Amino acid sequence: MRIDVVTIFPEYFSPLDLSLVGKARTTGLLDLRVHDLRDWATDRHRTVDDSPLGGGAGMVMRPDVWGQALDAILGSPTAPGTELIIPTPSGSPFTQRTAERLAAVPHLVVACGRYEGIDARVAEHYRAQGVAVTELSLGDYVLNGGEVAALVVVEAVARLLPGVVGNPESLVEESHGAAGLLEYPVYTRPPQWREHTVPPVLLSGHHGRIARWRRDQAFERTAALRPDLMRRLVPGDLDEHDRNLLAVLGWSVTDAGVVPGSETVAD
Ligand code: 6GU
Numbered sequence: 001m002r003i004d005v006v007t008i009f010p011e012y013f014s015p016l017d018l019s020l021v022g023k024a025r026t027t028g029l030l031d032l033r034v035h036d037l038r039d040w041a042t043d044r045h046r047t048v049d050d051s052p053l054g055g056g057a058g059m060v061m062r063p064d065v066w067g068q069a070l071d072a073i074l075g076s077p078t079a080p081g082t083e084l085i086i087p088t089p090s091g092s093p094f095t096q097r098t099a100e101r102l103a104a105v106p107h108l109v110v111a112c113g114r115y116e117g118i119d120a121r122v123a124e125h126y127r128a129q130g131v132a133v134t135e136l137s138l139g140d141y142v143l144n145g146g147e148v149a150a151l152v153v154v155e156a157v158a159r160l161l162p163g164v165v166g167n168p169e170s171l172v173e174e175s176h177g178a179a180g181l182l183e184y185p186v187y188t189r190p191p192q193w194r195e196h197t198v199p200p201v202l203l204s205g206h207h208g209r210i211a212r213w214r215r216d217q218a219f220e221r222t223a224a225l226r227p228d229l230m231r232r233l234v235p236g237d238l239d240e241h242d243r244n245l246l247a248v249l250g251w252s253v254t255d256a257g258v259v260p261g262s263e264t265v266a267d
Pocket residue numbers: 086087088089136137138139140141142143144145146149
């Protein structure tokens with residue numbers, strides 16, 4: 001897979017030389033290139049921004065500079081299988097499902113805005129050219145620019161590429177996987193540390209009971225921390241044991257899906 005990142009802070013991306021992403025780059029699984037947007041500026045000061053039309057605080061990134069950069073990197077016409085990603089707090093939420101979809105795209109180009117963002121005509125222009133353009137947000141808070149989001153996207157996508165994570169089974173049970181539950185708690189040796197012991201079932205060697213306990217823990221954590229994920233559970237995926245536990249945790253499985261409230265009391 002190829003990923004191009006365009007930014008005014010190329011140094012921000014030095015962590016991508018490290019760890020699994022760094023290894024994926026040196027082994028050729030990931031062709032990641034970081035570009036300095038200012039290389040496409042035309043004035044002596046290499047200016048990339050200007051004041052907002054209509055007034056207001058801050059600065060907006062200029063469409064002409066972005067256009068020169070993206071024409072060069074996307075190619076014209078842009079090859080099929082290329083997607084332009086624009087991190088912005090007003091984008092759609094970046095989730096594990098987004099990462100899974102992007103991991104199957106051959107070429108991603110990530111355009112990092114700073115200041116109040118990139119002139120809106122840039123996304124509009126490349127969409128009109130037939131380029132797939134996705135505006136993504138990490139969550140409901142404001143960062144100073146798209147660089148941290150670009151790092152997040154690169155790491156979340158790269159670890160899904162075949163061969164990047166040594167044991168592909170680590171991708172199966174983790175949080176935000178297919179089951180839609182948070183991950184169960186994990187422990188290692190020693191079985192007693194300070195005053196804290198490990199749940200005895202994990203030392204029992206009984207794989208069926210361990211799997212059941214882990215699933216129960218995942219439900220308890222998800223119910224406590226992420227009611228939004230509880231509502232998205234699929235009733236057909238829930239067995240009778242699951243449903244009994246959910247009732248104890250204050251959730252019912254109905255025709256309308258998983259909803260808060262344990263019991264519907266008939267008059
Ligand atoms: Cl993708 N960009 C910025 N600037 N702020 C954010 C964000 C992105 N996601 C959440 N906050």
